[in-house]
Amino acid sequence: MLNTLWLALFLTAAAAALFQWLVLGNAAIFAQLVTSLFGMADLSVKLMLLLFGTLTLWMGFLQIAEKAGLVQLLARALGPLFRRLMPGVPPGHPALGLMTLNFAANALGLDNAATPIGLRAMRELQTLNPQPRIATNAQILFLVLNSSSLTLLPVTIFMYRAQQGAHDPTLVFLPILLATSASTLTGLLSVACLQRLRLADTVVLAWLGTGALLLGGFIAVLASLGSSAVAALSSLLGNLTLFGIIIAFLIVGAWKRVPVYDSFLEGAKEGFDVCKELLPYLVAMLCAVGVLRASGALDLLLDAIRWLVTLSGLDSRFVDALPTALVKPFSGSAARALMIETMQHTGPDSFASLLSATIQGSTETTFYVLAVYFGAVGIRRARHAVGCALLADLSGVLAAIGVCYWFFG
Numbered sequence: 107m108l109n110t111l112w113l114a115l116f117l118t119a120a121a122a123a124l125f126q127w128l129v130l131g132n133a134a135i136f137a138q139l140v141t142s143l144f145g146m147a148d149l150s151v152k153l154m155l156l157l158f159g160t161l162t163l164w165m166g167f168l169q170i171a172e173k174a175g176l177v178q179l180l181a182r183a184l185g186p187l188f189r190r191l192m193p194g195v196p197p198g199h200p201a202l203g204l205m206t207l208n209f210a211a212n213a214l215g216l217d218n219a220a221t222p223i224g225l226r227a228m229r230e231l232q233t234l235n236p237q238p239r240i241a242t243n244a245q246i247l248f249l250v251l252n253s254s255s256l257t258l259l260p261v262t263i264f265m266y267r268a269q270q271g272a273h274d275p276t277l278v279f280l281p282i283l284l285a286t287s288a289s290t291l292t293g294l295l296s297v298a299c300l301q302r303l304r305l306a307d308t309v310v311l312a313w314l315g316t317g318a319l320l321l322g323g324f325i326a327v328l329a330s331l332g333s334s335a336v337a338a339l340s341s342l343l344g345n346l347t348l349f350g351i352i353i354a355f356l357i358v359g360a361w362k363r364v365p366v367y368d369s370f371l372e373g374a375k376e377g378f379d380v381c382k383e384l385l386p387y388l389v390a391m392l393c394a395v396g397v398l399r400a401s402g403a404l405d406l407l408l409d410a411i412r413w414l415v416t417l418s419g420l421d422s423r424f425v426d427a428l429p430t431a432l433v434k435p436f437s438g439s440a441a442r443a444l445m446i447e448t449m450q451h452t453g454p455d456s457f458a459s460l461l462s463a464t465i466q467g468s469t470e471t472t473f474y475v476l477a478v479y480f481g482a483v484g485i486r487r488a489r490h491a492v493g494c495a496l497l498a499d500l501s502g503v504l505a506a507i508g509v510c511y512w513f514f515g
Contacts, residue, residue, distance in 0.1 A: 112391070120401070146396030151385070168226055169370060169374075177207075183206075184203075187309055192243070205227045208227055228482060228483055231244050232245070232485075239487060246491040249480070252479070254292070254470065266449075267449070270459075273455055285506040287321070288501050289499065290498065292497060300490050388477060391476075395436040395473070431506075434465065445459075457510065476495065
């Protein structure tokens, strides 16, 4: 699947470039493609430099948590649920606790913590893989849920809106929460259908029902607060949780007589080794995305969608926010730039800007996650992971459009 996808990105870019040259007379298009190709290769190296520090730091702390027994404790607590969702993972396996930490970090908007934890979880799942080049059912479900962007506290979105002068930076909080919930539910259901998982199980329903109740209560509490209070709570909770996790790892490790410094160094070295394996995968995917953007293929697609929407007589205001939706599966930084560009062009509180921010917070960089997570363990055949992840993305985008028309239309 990844081989086909990667080739399709380059062929689409080539076709769009030929159209630009032969039909539109843009002879400079090929120079733009080459510039983008080398620019994305350079960006890949810069991203790796950032990942080196983050992965090294968090792999070190995770090593302390694992030796202190915290990861195993989480695995035992969630064993009944994961035995039904991931029957191929033995009860008490370290991957279960790491996946739980990853989901918690994503929910709190702690991206820097979520990525290294997720990579560690994927490596643990790979130890159970009888065919190392082919993704297992458990790895696919983990990746799809990870890429569905279940975010309870989208702090970074608030920050971008505040920087652009939004009247109420947290105005998109509830729309993002609703849209990302739809994305995650779609991802879970699609994988469950293809893997024939039994969701109509007492344990699964109990966990999902409890989660729904907690989410509803959380929404009710936050809805009763003012915008400044929500923003302050979001920032405090995110940073407090992040630092609290680190201190908890250290305290429990010291209590269990774990040599915390030596353990940190051991895990940090492992994080350094993981980073070295990621660069080829990042270069491959980001270069393909770069030439696709430079070819003008995304602009042509956007114009076609606008024409069809206008022809059908529907409201076309949402089309102005679609660049963020179209780019987000490929590049988080590109989608972030397009979101900010939309705010600058139409105003931070325009419908297009609100929708763009909602899409940014309720979808994930699917192909980046796919390249990094599967690349870290050497998986070549993703099976149905790409299809299910993209379906979750599509659900998140459609939900974002519907919710924004409901809230702001």
